[in-house]
Amino acid sequence: MKGSAHVFDQGSLSGDPLSILDQAGRLVAGYEVDGDDLRRLYESMVWIRTYDRKATAMQLQGRLATYSPFFGQEACQIGSVAALADGDWLAGTYRDAGAMWFRGYSWERLFLGRTGDERGGQPAEDVTVMPPSITVGGHMVHAVGLSWAEKMKGSGKIALTMFGEGATSEGDFHEAMNFAGVFHTPTVFFCQNNQYAISAPREIQTASDSIAQKALAYGMVGYLVNGNDVLAVREVTAAAAERARNGDGPSLIEAITYRRGPHTTADDPTKYRTSQEEDLWTERDPLERVRAYLADAGLWDEPWQTELEEAAGVAVETAVGAAEALPKLDAGNFFDAVFENPNPTLSDEKAAAARRLELGEA
């Protein structure tokens, strides 16, 4: 990664979020942009936006179960994990498919998970990504366990956990942060403050000025960063990751962003927010500011954009095809998936289920 290391080494708990590129794509911090590097980040954001669109459309066609779009949060999805090294852990939520893909989780498995197939919870062996957490909050504590174990093993690996601002209201957040602080674990807590938890606005979750400032109470460094600025997100995450790797303990990052889509495909945001507000965040789109910068620097043109979108479209379609072509799991499978070793309780149940299937009673 290029750019002067740790523009933001000191952390920041409130006030204006740390930023490198402004809304119009102008540099606002002392930072040396590497054009190729920024083009790669942009490309990844285009790819995940393509996936997100496709998944949303497929859900509306009834081909996927509920889907939680990350539309508008692409800079968080990519910028955060772009700062990780091989073998580092990611523990995210139902809304973090973009980050999971960047860390090696295949589109095919991601789609499969959304069709309700348990194989979607099973990435390739070398992918250090936890299945997405559906219960709000539990995975933050797992990230502490993952990174603590790596610390005990002396592997130099760390864990990054992604969660929404709503999740900080769970007791799990407090316990995870407290453990991480006390045991000095190499954990990066990455909060995507996308302003809403289903219908509940940020104000309802916490009376503190920022989420970043909660870091102080747990004895760790906090960052308030512009979550729609992919360079700034990567920069603060890199600083936090390096601190973790060097044995300097955990950090909390609050990335200010916006969920431009609904909470899930079953949600109707017009019930709780205005179109003016949505328009404001359309102007702050994370892809647009990078595109503007690249265009200014002569590093972006229409044909490249088209090429990117087409390539992403083909990759996503291919993954959908592969996921849909897999033979379906049958009713016998789940008995074998419950325990590592067969045991009589489940064997009896499995035999009874097989008998029922033969009798056509299933």
Next chain:
Amino acid sequence: MAELSYRDAVAAGLAQEMERDDTVYMIGEDIAAAGGVFKATPGLLERFGPRRVRDTPISEEAITGAAMGAAMTGLRPVAELMFSDFIATCWDIIANQIAKTRYMTDGQITLPLVIRTANGAGSRFGAQHSQSLENWAMAVPGLKVVAPSTPADVKGLLAASIRDDDPVMFFEHKSLYATKGDVPDGEHVEELGVAKVRREGSDATIVALAAMVPRALDAAERLAADGIDCTVIDVRSLVPLDTQTILGSVRSTSRLYTVEENPRLCGWGAEIASIVAEELFYDLDGPIVRITTPHVPLPAADALEDATLPTVERIYQTIKNSD
């Protein structure tokens, strides 16, 4: 009589009680402005105002704990947990605190509160959002446990739960929210702990709960066409449990089948089977048979979820083929 959906009956029951009693109020996630993620509480914020219909942070321990605190002062809170699966995140408050406080103060502190929650499978939500956990609550002394199967019962039993002086776990079934049925006009209150005979027959007794009740009734119709006439009892409330209605029926039919959505081990039907076996062993003409979900987490895929839960076909075949 007006026809209401099961979800509209939730709002109707809450409105009836909030209108009647100023101490009744609601707290939960997304229940106010959004009207509940299952659309079971729309219009209540507008009607009763933000003081009595409160959206909270995502903090199940605080939701249930605050309800407990409020109940100690004499308010009658109705707390919502979005999915019953999340009772696991606040089980200390429910099982250790709420359930035991009256006992540990030798009756000085009563907790007139209700915890409403969306329970059960059928919506393809997978292992952590589809469980039927009424049997967990049933296992804890100090909790009342109610699970309605019809819109009329939703309204009447919810009203009874709110008026009850003890804590009640009120399990609404997700896959029933869209179903419709007649609900009596005017004030409607049922009694807790009274099972309802939904169908009478002399050959066998089928005991079911919540979403399994309509399935048991459909199976009973098919069995009737084959000459097997069944009684179907809707348990409605596991605690208190109406053993008299169940025992009375089995005494006359001499056959008992339970239909449970719980995974097999320690499903509520096991309790009923053991009561009947103790009381009526010599009246039985055959073994008691439990029709349950197998002892596995629930799959998310449509076909697999369907194959896991007791179906009408499975209920029918099991009863028809038993010796």
